[in-house]
Amino acid sequence: MKRYGLRNLHLRGGIVATLILAASSGIAAPVDFSGVWERYPPLHNPALTPEAIFAEGAPMPGAKPRLREPFATQYEALEKKSAAAEESGQPLADAGIRCLPSGVPAMMTAILPLEIVQRRDELLILAEELAEIRRIYINEKMPPAGEIAPSYHGYSVAHWEGATLVIQTQGIREDVRFLDMPHSADMRVTERLRLTAPDMLEEQGTLEDPAVLVAPYRFTFKYKRNSTYKVAEYVCDDNHYDVNGTGSVIFHSEPKR
Amino acid sequence: MKHEVKMLARILVLLTASLGAGQEALAHHSFAMFDKSKFITISGTVRKIEWANPHAYLQVQVPGSNGTSTLYAIECSSPNELSRWGWKFNSVKVGDQISVGIYPLRNGQPGGLLFSVTLANGTVLKGN
Numbered sequence: 001m002k003r004y005g006l007r008n009l010h011l012r013g014g015i016v017a018t019l020i021l022a023a024s025s026g027i028a029a030p031v032d033f034s035g036v037w038e039r040y041p042p043l044h045n046p047a048l049t050p051e052a053i054f055a056e057g058a059p060m061p062g063a064k065p066r067l068r069e070p071f072a073t074q075y076e077a078l079e080k081k082s083a084a085a086e087e088s089g090q091p092l093a094d095a096g097i098r099c100l101p102s103g104v105p106a107m108m109t110a111i112l113p114l115e116i117v118q119r120r121d122e123l124l125i126l127a128e129e130l131a132e133i134r135r136i137y138i139n140e141k142m143p144p145a146g147e148i149a150p151s152y153h154g155y156s157v158a159h160w161e162g163a164t165l166v167i168q169t170q171g172i173r174e175d176v177r178f179l180d181m182p183h184s185a186d187m188r189v190t191e192r193l194r195l196t197a198p199d200m201l202e203e204q205g206t207l208e209d210p211a212v213l214v215a216p217y218r219f220t221f222k223y224k225r226n227s228t229y230k231v232a233e234y235v236c237d238d239n240h241y242d243v244n245g246t247g248s249v250i251f252h253s254e255p256k257r
Numbered sequence: 258m259k260h261e262v263k264m265l266a267r268i269l270v271l272l273t274a275s276l277g278a279g280q281e282a283l284a285h286h287s288f289a290m291f292d293k294s295k296f297i298t299i300s301g302t303v304r305k306i307e308w309a310n311p312h313a314y315l316q317v318q319v320p321g322s323n324g325t326s327t328l329y330a331i332e333c334s335s336p337n338e339l340s341r342w343g344w345k346f347n348s349v350k351v352g353d354q355i356s357v358g359i360y361p362l363r364n365g366q367p368g369g370l371l372f373s374v375t376l377a378n379g380t381v382l383k384g385n
Contacts, residue, residue, distance in 0.1 A: 044341055050293045050360070053370070053385050089363035091287035096311065112337050128337065129311075232337060238309045240330065241286070251290045253330035253368050255307065255314075 029138075030163040033193060034118045036231060037201055037223035039110050061109070061205075062219035065181050071212050078180060090248040095177065097249055099236030101132050103152035103176035104169050105189055105205050108221050115231045123158060123165065128231045136167050145170060150185060152176050164194040184211045199225035286311065291332075291360040291370040300356040304328060308346045311335050315349060315371065317357060330368040331359055333384045342383045349374060349382070357384070 067075055085092045095102060102109065112128035125134040136156040148155045148171030158167040169189040174182075187209040196202045200222065207217040239255040301319035313333040320326045333339060336346070349355060354377045359369030371384030 044338060050296075053360075053372070054288050054291075054293045086287060086289040089290050089292075091289040094286065097286045099311075112335070232340075234310045236310055238307070238312050238314070240314060240332065249287065249290065251330075251362060251364075251366070251368065253328070253366055 029118065029120065030160060031165075031195055032118050033116045033123065033165070033195070033201060036113050036115050036226045036229050037110070038113045038226050038229070040200065040222045040224040042224075043111060060179065061221055062217060065179065065217050066214040067182070068212055068214055071182050075180065075182065082180075085248060090250075093243040093247050093249050097241050097243065099130070101130055101152040101176075102127075103178075104134065104154050104156070104172055105191065105207070105219075106176070106178040107132050107134065107153070108191070108203055108205070110221070110223065112234070113226060113229060113231055114223070123167075126231065128234050130236055131234045138165070142168060142170060145186070150174070154189070161192075164192050167191040167193060178207070181207075181217070182212055183207070183209050186211065196222075199227075201225070288332075288360075288370055290363060292363045293360055295361055296358060296372065297361055297369070298356060298358050299329060300354070301326070301329070303349055303351050303353045303355055305351065306346075306349055308336055313339060315355075315357070315374070317355065319367075327367045329357075329359075330366075331357055331371045331384075332369070333371045339382075339384070344382055349376070353377065 065075070066072075082092050101107070107125070107127050107129075108114070110127065110129075114128070115126040117124040117126065121138050121140075123134075123136040123138060125136070127133075132153070134153050134156060136158050138158045138160075140157045142157050143155060150171055150173040152173060154169040154172040156167055156169040158165050160166070167190070169191070170187075171185075172183070172187060172189065174185055187207060190206045190208070192204040194202055201224075203221045203223075205219045205221070207213065207219075240252050242250040242252060244250050299317070299319045301317040303315060304318050305314075305316035307314040307316075313336055315331040315333060317329045317331060318326050319329055334342075336344075356375040357369075358372040358375075360372065361369040373384050374382045376382070
């Protein structure tokens with residue numbers, strides 16, 4: 001009995017020690033998002049009409065944003081200007097034509113696949129498109145706003161709520177656009193990442209920016225795991241486009257360099 | 258037989274063009290500089306392939322009348338999408354005789370947005 005008791009004690013001690021170690025080091029992540037993920041339902045369709053070929057980008061992931069003034073008027077004016085430019089055959093330049101990063105959260109649109117690398121204390125999201133990288137620090141605190149230099153992807157920290165990783169991002173440059181929406185330097189992005197099935201990933205996003213948005217803007221992206229795909233190199237070296245003084249795109253038959 | 262293959266390829270392209278309504282394309286920028294109301298087919302010799310991002314390009318020398326020829330710049334989809342549709346980086350080679358279906362540039366310059374390539378052996382590769 002005594003022997004069994006001792007063994008039992010050792011076992012219990014070992015389990016307790018393991019749990020303490022797991023809790024303190026954060027190794028007990030409830031789920032591993034590591035892998036290559038593609039938008040679901042698939043964005044790629046081999047059978048397209050001319051209308052679909054000429055439609056740019058992916059479908060809206062949420063409703064139309066409700067903006068405060070003067071942002072609402074400016075947003076509508078930009079939409080009209082953009083539509084007129086499209087009609088004239090001289091579209092307005094966007095970040096993509098300039099080979100600039102999409103930033104957060106637009107990067108999560110994932111027209112091309114995302115690779116997630118999960119470590120104990122960091123989640124890396126590596127987009128094929130533009131080779132964009134997001135670094136998300138798990139179980140870290142958000143630094144004070146005055147210490148975050150504005151950037152395309154902002155500063156991201158995350159914590160686990162059950163099997164959901166809740167990612168919070170601040171410090172996104174004001175000129176970084178998601179769905180052409182303006183935002184202030186104080187915008188806060190919250191993304192709730194969870195598996196809805198072993199190979200299905202869901203992101204529920206919320207943008208909070210009371211100075212610009214009437215109400216928080218919510219969106220959802222869904223992804224499916226692709227276990228065989230290897231993310232390709234992506235260097236934005238297509239040199240056939242230029243931007244003129246009015247911000248319109250110019251096509252060059254010959255590459256620029 | 259070769260003629261039948263070409264005819265089949267054309268029918269496939271037309272069928273493909275008529276299907277799939279409601280799906281979004283994945284252009285990384287606007288294609289408004291091309292005329293979606295016009296669809297032309299041109300044939301010529303491949304002078305250059307740019308397997309580049311966000312979009313690949315083909316330069317095709319198209320013979321005209323009186324011994325002249327015109328170099329067309331043809332924008333394809335991204336290497337990622339082209340790969341999904343069966344392309345490899347070397348599917349089209351410099352010197353190949355190809356036929357391409359394109360939506361031409363609206364400004365009249367020799368160029369367009371690729372819909373499909375038909376190789377000399379009749380293989381059809383979708384381009385956008």
